[in-house]
Amino acid sequence: MTRRGDVREDELERLLSPGHVVVSLSPDVAKKPQAQLTFSFAVNLLARLYPVVQRLDVVLPLGSPLVASLPRWPGSNLADHVRTLLQALRPDVEWAVTELVAATPTCHLVIGTSDPAGPTVFLGADGWEARLSSERWMVTGEKVNPVGAYAAACLGVAEVWKRLVHPHTSLFKGVPVVPLEGTLTFSTFSYRVRTGEPNPDLPPTVAIGSLTIVGAGAGGGAAAFTLASLHKLTAAIKAVDPDEINEPNLNRYVFADDDDARARRRKTDLVKELLEARFVGVTVDSVPLAYDKTRAQLSRSDYEYVLAAVHSRTARRQLQFETPKVLWDGAAGEDGEFRIWRMVLGVTECMHCKQPDTNEDPELAKAHQLDELLGLGTDVWFLKVRDNDAFSQEEAARLAERIQQSALDLKVPLAAQRFSDWEAENCGRLKLSEGDDEIPIPFAPVMAGVLLAGEIIKEHSFPEAVLDSYYWNTLMGRFLTRTPPARRSPKTDCSFCHDADYLAQYERRWGARSTR
Ligand SMILES: [Zn+2]
Numbered sequence: 001m002t003r004r005g006d007v008r009e010d011e012l013e014r015l016l017s018p019g020h021v022v023v024s025l026s027p028d029v030a031k032k033p034q035a036q037l038t039f040s041f042a043v044n045l046l047a048r049l050y051p052v053v054q055r056l057d058v059v060l061p062l063g064s065p066l067v068a069s070l071p072r073w074p075g076s077n078l079a080d081h082v083r084t085l086l087q088a089l090r091p092d093v094e095w096a097v098t099e100l101v102a103a104t105p106t107c108h109l110v111i112g113t114s115d116p117a118g119p120t121v122f123l124g125a126d127g128w129e130a131r132l133s134s135e136r137w138m139v140t141g142e143k144v145n146p147v148g149a150y151a152a153a154c155l156g157v158a159e160v161w162k163r164l165v166h167p168h169t170s171l172f173k174g175v176p177v178v179p180l181e182g183t184l185t186f187s188t189f190s191y192r193v194r195t196g197e198p199n200p201d202l203p204p205t206v207a208i209g210s211l212t213i214v215g216a217g218a219g220g221g222a223a224a225f226t227l228a229s230l231h232k233l234t235a236a237i238k239a240v241d242p243d244e245i246n247e248p249n250l251n252r253y254v255f256a257d258d259d260d261a262r263a264r265r266r267k268t269d270l271v272k273e274l275l276e277a278r279f280v281g282v283t284v285d286s287v288p289l290a291y292d293k294t295r296a297q298l299s300r301s302d303y304e305y306v307l308a309a310v311h312s313r314t315a316r317r318q319l320q321f322e323t324p325k326v327l328w329d330g331a332a333g334e335d336g337e338f339r340i341w342r343m344v345l346g347v348t349e350c351m352h353c354k355q356p357d358t359n360e361d362p363e364l365a366k367a368h369q370l371d372e373l374l375g376l377g378t379d380v381w382f383l384k385v386r387d388n389d390a391f392s393q394e395e396a397a398r399l400a401e402r403i404q405q406s407a408l409d410l411k412v413p414l415a416a417q418r419f420s421d422w423e424a425e426n427c428g429r430l431k432l433s434e435g436d437d438e439i440p441i442p443f444a445p446v447m448a449g450v451l452l453a454g455e456i457i458k459e460h461s462f463p464e465a466v467l468d469s470y471y472w473n474t475l476m477g478r479f480l481t482r483t484p485p486a487r488r489s490p491k492t493d494c495s496f497c498h499d500a501d502y503l504a505q506y507e508r509r510w511g512a513r514s515t516r
Contacts, residue, residue: 012051019054019164020105021046025078026112027061035140036068036078037149037229038125038156039111041254043082045157045443046109048251050092052164057105058082058097059114068144071228071274072255088257089250107163109156113137121159121180125152127199128189128454132156134181145202146229147454150222151188154447158336158475161441175335178478186479188454189462191471193481200462205232205281208460212298213307214291214319216241216267218252218442219330220309222449225255227456228274234281238302239268241310242290243388248424252442290387291315298322300509305459307452312386313355314363320351323502325510327351328455330448336441336476338448341469341488342455345497345506346513348469349488352496374402384419391417444475 023042029035039060046053064078073088075081079097086095101108101117108120124131126141130152162179169177187197208227213220216239227233245253245260245267253267260270272284287294291310295318306324308316319327320343329341329351343350367381376395383389391399393415400412413422451471458466471485490497497503506513 013054015168016051016164017054018106019052020057020103021053021055021107021109021160021164022057022059022101022105022117023109024059024101024111024114025061025064026110026114029112029140030061030064030078031067032140032142033068033144034125034127034142034149035111036064036066037070037144037146038123038140038152039078040068040070040081040085041150041153042109042111042123042157044085044254045153045446046160047086047089047091047093047095048254048442049157049161050251052161053093055105056091056093056095057102058086058095059099059101060097062097062099069146069229069231069278071225071278073257085257088259090258107160109160110137111140111156119163121156121163123152123156125149127201128187129197129199130155130186130188131183132159132180132186133183134159134179135183138183143199143201144231146226147188147450147457150226150229150450151186151447151454154443154450154475155186155479158441158443158447161443162476176477178476180479184479184481188451189458189465191451191467191485193479198465202230202457203461205234206230206457206461208233208235208456209305210236210238210301211305211307211456212238212240212302213271213309214240214315215308215310216271217243217249217309217311218254218445219332219449219452220307221253221255221267221271222446223307223309223330223453223456224271224274226450226453228255228278230457232281233275233279235275235279235283237271237275237282237284238287238298239271239284240287240289240291240294241267242288242293243267243418243420245270246418246421248421252445254446290389291318292387304510305456307456308351309449309452311388312363313361314357314386316351316355317357320345320496321502323506323509325506326459328452329354330445330452332441332444332448334441335474336444337472337474338444338451339470339472340448340451340455340467342467343469344513346490346503349490350494350497353488353491353494356494373408374399388418388420390419391415391422441476447475 025039062079073085104118122133122138124138124140127143127145128148131138185195190197244264245256247261266288268286272286275282303322303324307328327343331339363385367378370381371378391413396415470488
């Protein structure tokens, strides 16, 4: 029986049983910071994968000292850190922290040189490089970099996930689930899948100047968590997001735990605490508002470097009006794809090229449909869809009446309940004919966030190596080995990025445009 007692989850649990995963860290690498980062993040991700993962055995030398710079869940040693994390997360997954592999699992994720037990995925990391194999042990090096370590964890956990769901691929209509066979090395520095790519050391202190993070969800939160895992960081960050941590989203929020959900902590407050607790040289301005309601209090300098990890297309387009010097975006799809963009106005495609404002705007279409079904007016629903506005007492009362009168199979929203929470409760019942809703698998948006943290670091420390201008790959199908980043040029018919006034505004604010 699951904690939530959801009927569909119980069925899924039976179907996917036993879902037993072992993640192990061998003694020969247990004291390497890079191995610890990879291991901690793999545990963090795996524990959130219920009901695919139902039992998680975390195996490591129990006395290993904690040597990695981890932003949360401190412990007197590495095992204690893992226990602290899992206790605070309270996952539906049954878990144990032990020294030995007790039984053959459904899948085994090995960091280091543990003996394989059952189908095994081997993981290693060194600096910017992630190493993955179905065949042999992978080396973890001495270069410490959370971007490479966390990307390795995402790749390794995705391989475990694929092996667990592979017998049940009918659950994923038409989407191929293809476990890796063989060995691959992925550079988070160049996005090339091959060995011998540049793998420079991080500077002793990573300085990223000012950064505005709009949207602190799965991707934005993972980016913040990755930056918070650096050895030393200086930054002036603004974090903008109106939402609180809540239980249904915990599987996607690697930076949050169940205590945060119970306290309904604001996401931006959590990002602030994560970063400010770790670094004296970092300030985070927590702005718990929707982007549209924040605009008046953002200054020109807040738009120099912007990470748009926001769900809303409208907010993305609004951000573009401020012509950021560099605008990063990330996304993930229900088919396990992750995508990242680095946009420079007039040089690469812009948010308006990418998501044109047409009559077909999915958020507006959704608002129309909700209004037809439930009343309240399109404008009201649009704000809820775009900004995740909460229901007022009066709206909740009117909806209760409507739902009862029309005998709709819908849960009545509570006063002060966020739109996304209400929508999640009605999942599978709220039938909308259109819209661009996605149900990403958690490690895909997290991967996008981790890589974007890498881009933010490169922007200041390795400007010659920044993304130009788009990269994507998949964590569910076969990981593509021959798709390098590609330049996405402005669309010829885009009314925004060819607009002389906006191009002049860009140059006035930031000087000449260049991608690198
Ligand atoms: Zn454009």
